[in-house]
């Protein structure tokens with residue numbers, strides 16, 4: 001081990017330096033974004049693109065411009081923010097005006113979300129996504145150093161994304177305050193800490209042997225000079241209102257209409273923590289912050305049309321506030337539940353500007369395959385694919401088999417086929433598997449896939465039945481890419497859910513759609529306490545949306561309905577949609593269930 005020459009005061013942790021004493025580089029991985037959904041956008045405003053073979057989603061091509069006038073669309077990104085930020089760099093390095101983050105605090109706790117079920121207000125508390133547990137529990141479990149490793153890499157990318165003079169506001173509590181502050185000092189320079197704001201709140205218990213912890217800290221760092229600061233005011237206290245300012249400051253000081261200038265501690269009802277379970281704002285997302293707090297952050301540190309980002313966005317508080325205050329925004333979270341809650345929250349904002357939901361999809365998976373199983377040399381590629389197949393089969397509890405072209409494994413009486421990371425499972429692929437099943441007289445086929453060719457479900461289930469084979473289609477969950485989730489044995493393969501609709505045509509080229517059934521096949525994977533509360537199939541549905549003219553690329557949200565905290569009912573019939581021209585159309589229906597999982601199905605209609 002080389003001798004490290006200590007030349008400055010800094011925080012060190014195991015893993016910060018390489019063996020030769022050089023600082024470990026943060027990998028800046030660039031992957032293309034896929035647009036998986038657009039919201040509040042008319043198809044006319046969008047360039048029509050022909051889908052590339054085998055690709056479901058458009059790749060984001062960054063041609064929309066940088067202002068709302070040029071067609072800028074706000075962005076909600078589902079994925080690990082390390083890869084997401086790496087991929088944002090190409091277009092957004094030095095472009096973001098304000099980044100606010102409320103990251104995990106290394107509490108060691110398991111956070112849970114509350115899924116509400118059906119029309120009533122029955123609630124069931126569920127463990128939050130496996131990946132998020134890793135961020136909260138496992139990192140702490142493996143020691144502070146892994147938390148610091150995780151955060152310092154991300155903070156360094158945030159610095160690259162900020163414009164000169166841009167602000168970073170890091171929301172933390174006492175557990176990691178000192179550590180993160182030193183990491184930030186090193187990245188930004190210690191004079192770049194402009195304020196440490198205490199956010200004070202009430203509520204909660206009162207311990208007997210120490211002071212109750214009633215504040216969090218916002219560390220405000222800037223990237224060089226010329227930062228934005230819009231002075232804000234708070235209402236005067238009752239005491240000040242009664243006596244005026246005169247006693248303190250003399251006669252010439254009158255109470256200002258706008259109130260008292262904000263100090264570096266924030267308290268009071270404008271920023272009160274969300275305490276009541278029935279509070280209007282409460283989305284039952286653990287660690288959700290109040291809009292009042294974010295309103296101060298966004299107002300104080302950005303201007304109209306500025307670009308604001310929150311890459312640990314949770315329930316989307318920052319994004320909702322940025323939207324309401326006319327800022328452009330980018331949000332990111334790795335939890336499927338967070339993305340779903342945020343999407344609903346934004347949809348509920350009156351005149352919410354168009355936004356898109358993105359992920360790194362097959363590119364992230366290909367990257368993961370390369371990193372995990374190695375594909376550096378061409379000659380090793382086959383080996384890397386075998387290792388990938390063996391890995392997925394093991395997680396599924398299947399044994400690899402050899403000598404077959406399409407069948408990769410065996411589980412009990414069934415043979416198993418595993419789809420590639422970078423392409424949807426196709427009808428041809430399943431037909432080839434069925435042929436092999438017939439040739440070796442197998443009666444049950446399980447197919448595991450990341451994505452599926454459109455229209456495959458009905459076609460293949462019938463085709464398999466016709467050949468006397470039981471076909472089971474299962475989704476490979478995103479969590480297989482998380483070592484921690486794998487190590488804990490938390491991987492569950494859910495069968496594809498199935499939905500039935502009824503399509504009615506009316507005069508004037510009108511189409512009306514009703515949901516008729518929604519089936520989640522593996523109900524045994526659903527915790528008993530949830531299952532016992534489900535009374536009808538529609539109780540599983542939290543949200544559904546329609547793309548009236550699906551173009552084989554991004555899902556365009558043309559009509560949507562969903563349950564909210566206030567209104568638990570769910571319409572099972574859509575509004576009528578009028579087509580301008582007669583013709584054949586593909587109607588895509590997307591259902592999001594109470595676990596935040598998507599099921600999409602396409603239906604062909606001929607409009608006369």
Ligand SMILES: C[S@@+](CC[C@H](N)C(=O)[O-])C[C@H]1O[C@@H](n2cnc3c(N)ncnc32)[C@H](O)[C@@H]1O
Pocket residue numbers: 079080081082102103104132135285286287288289290311312313314315316317318332333334335338
């Ligand atoms: C404290 S919560 C944020 C709450 C948010 N401020 C709100 O008001 O709802 C932290 C969020 O970070 C997300 N998260 C943790 N690790 C992440 C990662 N590596 N990439 C993206 N999001 C992550 C979690 O899923 C969680 O939603």
